[in-house]
Amino acid sequence: MGWRVEFHSQEVRAELEGLPIDIRARFERIVHLIELAGLEYVHEPYVKHLEGPLWEMRMKGKDGIARAAYVTAVGHRVVVVRVFRKKTQKTPRREIELALRRAKEVV
Numbered sequence: 001m002g003w004r005v006e007f008h009s010q011e012v013r014a015e016l017e018g019l020p021i022d023i024r025a026r027f028e029r030i031v032h033l034i035e036l037a038g039l040e041y042v043h044e045p046y047v048k049h050l051e052g053p054l055w056e057m058r059m060k061g062k063d064g065i066a067r068a069a070y071v072t073a074v075g076h077r078v079v080v081v082r083v084f085r086k087k088t089q090k091t092p093r094r095e096i097e098l099a100l101r102r103a104k105e106v107v
Helices: 010-017 021-037 093-103
Strands: 004-007 047-051 054-061 064-073 077-086
Touching: 004 010, 004 021, 010 021, 010 077, 021 054, 021 064, 047 093, 054 093, 064 093, 077 093
Parallel strands: 004 077
Antiparallel strands: 047 054, 054 064, 064 077
């Protein structure tokens, strides 16, 4: 059974759609890698552990940097819980907290 990437909610999908097209294309490329090769074979610079159950997809484009925070769930699912533009070198605590709150809702 292969990995499947899905969104926590329509709100998260809208967060992604609010990003520039080159960053969205990078997201799609990482999703394709996960679904094709398997999450266990995708490492940095594409994904990185954040905290606890939370990981991030790392996207970069000419218009800046963005992250998609995700957790894994039963049935080989990757559930994206937060997508945001990154403006500082360190991931803001409020973004991590929001992603962790949403992650608790994932079954």
